[in-house]
Amino acid sequence: MFKRRKQKPLENIQTKSETPKSLEALLETCQKSVDFHSFKLTEDSPYHVYYIETLVKPELVHDDILLYLKKSENTTLLDLKKDVPVGDTKILSGVPEIEEALMLGHVLVRSEVNPNEVLSIPALFSETRSISAPEVEFSVVGPKDAFVEPLNLNLNLIRRRLPISTLIVDEIKVGDLSHTRIAILHIKGIADTANVHTAIQRIRDIQYDQIADSSFIAQMISDHSSSPFPQLIDTERPDRVSSALAEGKVVIIVDGSPQVLTGPTTLIEFFSAFEDYFIAWPLASIFRLIRLVAVLFSTLSTALYVSVVTYHYEMIPSRLLDTLVSSRIGIPLPPIVEAIVLELVIELLREAGARLPTKIGQTIGIVGGIVIGTAAVEAGLTSNVLLIVVALTALASFTTPVYQMSNAIRLIRFPFILFAQWLGFLGVSICFAFLLSHLLKLTSLGRPYLSPIYPLRATDFKDAFFRLPFNLQWQRPISVRSQQTTRSKPHDKRKKRRDIEE
Amino acid sequence: MKSKLILLGVCLFCLAGCTPKTKVIEEIQLVQALGYDYVNDEEFLGVAGTQITRPGEETLPENEIFTATGKTSRMIRKKIQTESSKTLVEGRIGLLLMNKELAEQGIYHFINTFERDSMIGRDIHLAIAEETSLEILSGDYNLDITVFEYLNELMEESNKEILPETNLHTVLYQYYGDGMDLFLPVMDKKKDRVFVIGLALFNDDVLVHQLNVREASIFKLLYERFRGGYYIIEVDPDTHVSVESVNASPTYKIYEDHTGIHVGIQVEVKGLVSEKEQIDTSKERNIQKIQKAGIREFEEKMTALITTFQELGIDPLGIGDRARSQIRHLNFKEWERLYPHIPIDVDVTLEIIGSGITE
Numbered sequence: 001m002f003k004r005r006k007q008k009p010l011e012n013i014q015t016k017s018e019t020p021k022s023l024e025a026l027l028e029t030c031q032k033s034v035d036f037h038s039f040k041l042t043e044d045s046p047y048h049v050y051y052i053e054t055l056v057k058p059e060l061v062h063d064d065i066l067l068y069l070k071k072s073e074n075t076t077l078l079d080l081k082k083d084v085p086v087g088d089t090k091i092l093s094g095v096p097e098i099e100e101a102l103m104l105g106h107v108l109v110r111s112e113v114n115p116n117e118v119l120s121i122p123a124l125f126s127e128t129r130s131i132s133a134p135e136v137e138f139s140v141v142g143p144k145d146a147f148v149e150p151l152n153l154n155l156n157l158i159r160r161r162l163p164i165s166t167l168i169v170d171e172i173k174v175g176d177l178s179h180t181r182i183a184i185l186h187i188k189g190i191a192d193t194a195n196v197h198t199a200i201q202r203i204r205d206i207q208y209d210q211i212a213d214s215s216f217i218a219q220m221i222s223d224h225s226s227s228p229f230p231q232l233i234d235t236e237r238p239d240r241v242s243s244a245l246a247e248g249k250v251v252i253i254v255d256g257s258p259q260v261l262t263g264p265t266t267l268i269e270f271f272s273a274f275e276d277y278f279i280a281w282p283l284a285s286i287f288r289l290i291r292l293v294a295v296l297f298s299t300l301s302t303a304l305y306v307s308v309v310t311y312h313y314e315m316i317p318s319r320l321l322d323t324l325v326s327s328r329i330g331i332p333l334p335p336i337v338e339a340i341v342l343e344l345v346i347e348l349l350r351e352a353g354a355r356l357p358t359k360i361g362q363t364i365g366i367v368g369g370i371v372i373g374t375a376a377v378e379a380g381l382t383s384n385v386l387l388i389v390v391a392l393t394a395l396a397s398f399t400t401p402v403y404q405m406s407n408a409i410r411l412i413r414f415p416f417i418l419f420a421q422w423l424g425f426l427g428v429s430i431c432f433a434f435l436l437s438h439l440l441k442l443t444s445l446g447r448p449y450l451s452p453i454y455p456l457r458a459t460d461f462k463d464a465f466f467r468l469p470f471n472l473q474w475q476r477p478i479s480v481r482s483q484q485t486t487r488s489k490p491h492d493k494r495k496k497r498r499d500i501e502e
Numbered sequence: 503m504k505s506k507l508i509l510l511g512v513c514l515f516c517l518a519g520c521t522p523k524t525k526v527i528e529e530i531q532l533v534q535a536l537g538y539d540y541v542n543d544e545e546f547l548g549v550a551g552t553q554i555t556r557p558g559e560e561t562l563p564e565n566e567i568f569t570a571t572g573k574t575s576r577m578i579r580k581k582i583q584t585e586s587s588k589t590l591v592e593g594r595i596g597l598l599l600m601n602k603e604l605a606e607q608g609i610y611h612f613i614n615t616f617e618r619d620s621m622i623g624r625d626i627h628l629a630i631a632e633e634t635s636l637e638i639l640s641g642d643y644n645l646d647i648t649v650f651e652y653l654n655e656l657m658e659e660s661n662k663e664i665l666p667e668t669n670l671h672t673v674l675y676q677y678y679g680d681g682m683d684l685f686l687p688v689m690d691k692k693k694d695r696v697f698v699i700g701l702a703l704f705n706d707d708v709l710v711h712q713l714n715v716r717e718a719s720i721f722k723l724l725y726e727r728f729r730g731g732y733y734i735i736e737v738d739p740d741t742h743v744s745v746e747s748v749n750a751s752p753t754y755k756i757y758e759d760h761t762g763i764h765v766g767i768q769v770e771v772k773g774l775v776s777e778k779e780q781i782d783t784s785k786e787r788n789i790q791k792i793q794k795a796g797i798r799e800f801e802e803k804m805t806a807l808i809t810t811f812q813e814l815g816i817d818p819l820g821i822g823d824r825a826r827s828q829i830r831h832l833n834f835k836e837w838e839r840l841y842p843h844i845p846i847d848v849d850v851t852l853e854i855i856g857s858g859i860t861e
Contacts, residue, residue, distance in 0.1 A: 309527045313525055313527050313532065313591065316527075318651060318654070321532075322555055322562075322563055322648070325527055325563075328526075328527055330557045380557075423522065
């Protein structure tokens, strides 16, 4: 019923923008833009110079290119190429290549002698923001650099952390209009080639005109695009990415996006913050367990409230009964309506807060949380017990380190609440069964999503629900199917105990 | 694909009304305790104790009693329902009271109704009201907890310290099991307090004998292993020592030889002397004196209790059941005939393991 339909061939649909047939036509098209410059080098020179002003660096063009071109006595492009003190100059003759070079900020020089060839000199100007601290995945300890938009800079951040020649970068251009550069990284000899091929193949198959962000790619190449659960981790931390590479995962970087995708991944990995590796393992394990409990709490607690109050009055501890009854007495709404209204109010606050500038967002939080909450209870519209439950639910959903996952958790509460109203605890368990079967079906780059649990990979538990110390982490996760399963030599367990006298 | 969607649609349409009846917590009247009182040979009075909660959490819920007379408990329930604007539900009953007069007629009828009700938990308390259950349930006890919480906690406390553990499960087990008889605590209201005044012993489902609290606590020593409780030992006619029992456990040894069946009950009591009068517990001799007096007293009382049970032909200690587990192919009919005459030896060991902080 939910199988993917076969994609229809798109050949007869005109998706690409029209490419000019000849160089003259190309230049004519470009002339229509005001920022396109074309001029003769000097009155009697045979050279014409073309470039797009908004794409090139003015100092570079004037000081390093035009100056030398004017000085030059040579008449052929090949000789001219030697005179320009810029590397990576090329002589191009194909129209598509020339167009691409022009659009990537190259300065084109054409000689009247041979009008079909141009000399392209790179002079790209790109302004970037400076590398700043991670904002979404902030950590108190650990590295403070985060990815920025340009692909090269991001690659630099990763290459600096993994200075090895086996770190392979493949590049694919996607998007008929945007020509977005997408880099696929893996470490040769560690990463499973099947994973790399899957990623490359899926990215090649993308048919879309414009790629604005890596999340486009994440949605387009994920195994089950209709699932609310993200199947690739997106992160802004170079340290997390390089450790994913070291585990044998595949990394996808999209030019223009500060979020980098890593895969294949498992459900549990979404609840591990990278900060877990910076603090002592017992603490990290407990924090990770707290996070997992918080997620369970966040999905189930409102549904449990609804089912207990609607059906299972026997289950309430007697000391709590009076509190619960007295908070519900006089409320005109049935528990389900009450719960859904309050959940929606919280979602409303979240959306409103997220769309507003930070300073106003805080005010909205206070207005929403305190004023509306208190007023609703005092007006007798909602019970204060539910208000506490819902607020805790929202709070607990924020503990997830990966933003995409916290969105999923935000959503899957609602079916639980509806099932709770329908059949009580039975309904909650039915809904949970649906959720579990959905999770069981999910895959990430073809690898099982629930991995250390099902299929059971007992050794992978060392870094799943809890994080064991580094000396026990000498194996790469099995679920990634790394070619080289050990990352370091295991400790000799018979090592002698070092005594103080020695 | 299409047919499945249609099927789903048809299911949704046809089953739209198939949801369980909701019992929203404030729209139901929760019966917290139930009492039955004797009216005449045909009818009895049913008392449903519920509470009415007011909005706001500062005030305690108010006690509300519904009563009706009838011939069956279901009929009484219907009658009570006509009084209440909210649906009465039994799921939260924590205490079932039956009045003594009623218990003397037999309580099976009431236990049976409870046993069948799937909404009722097996860990609820049952008790016998010395006077009427109406009096106990409708009382105003001036406490910081509700009446039903008070009564439940009282039962739990007495189950822990004085009386053997009873709840619906044990009662049903004792009623249906062979070689044992059921017992229930007895409650009575005096002024504005409720007291646990003893243990009612049943033959089948009829109340035949009542132990007072002191006897009941001796009975507890014989019946089950427990920690806690207080016992007073008379060392001399004018010297009394109170022993806090730290740990007590009975062991039953039942065997059959050519002379017949013999029952031996060993009770090991380890206790602390917590209150003493003019007796120097730092001397080993005095400790031994206390132990000796204690053993004598415990054994005397226990033997007296067992003799009473044998005379009445009841077996609240479950000796028959224990015998069945220790003697192969025990003829139960034979056992019931023999039971009043079987020699039962009680052997108590008392060890004083401390006398508090001294010097």
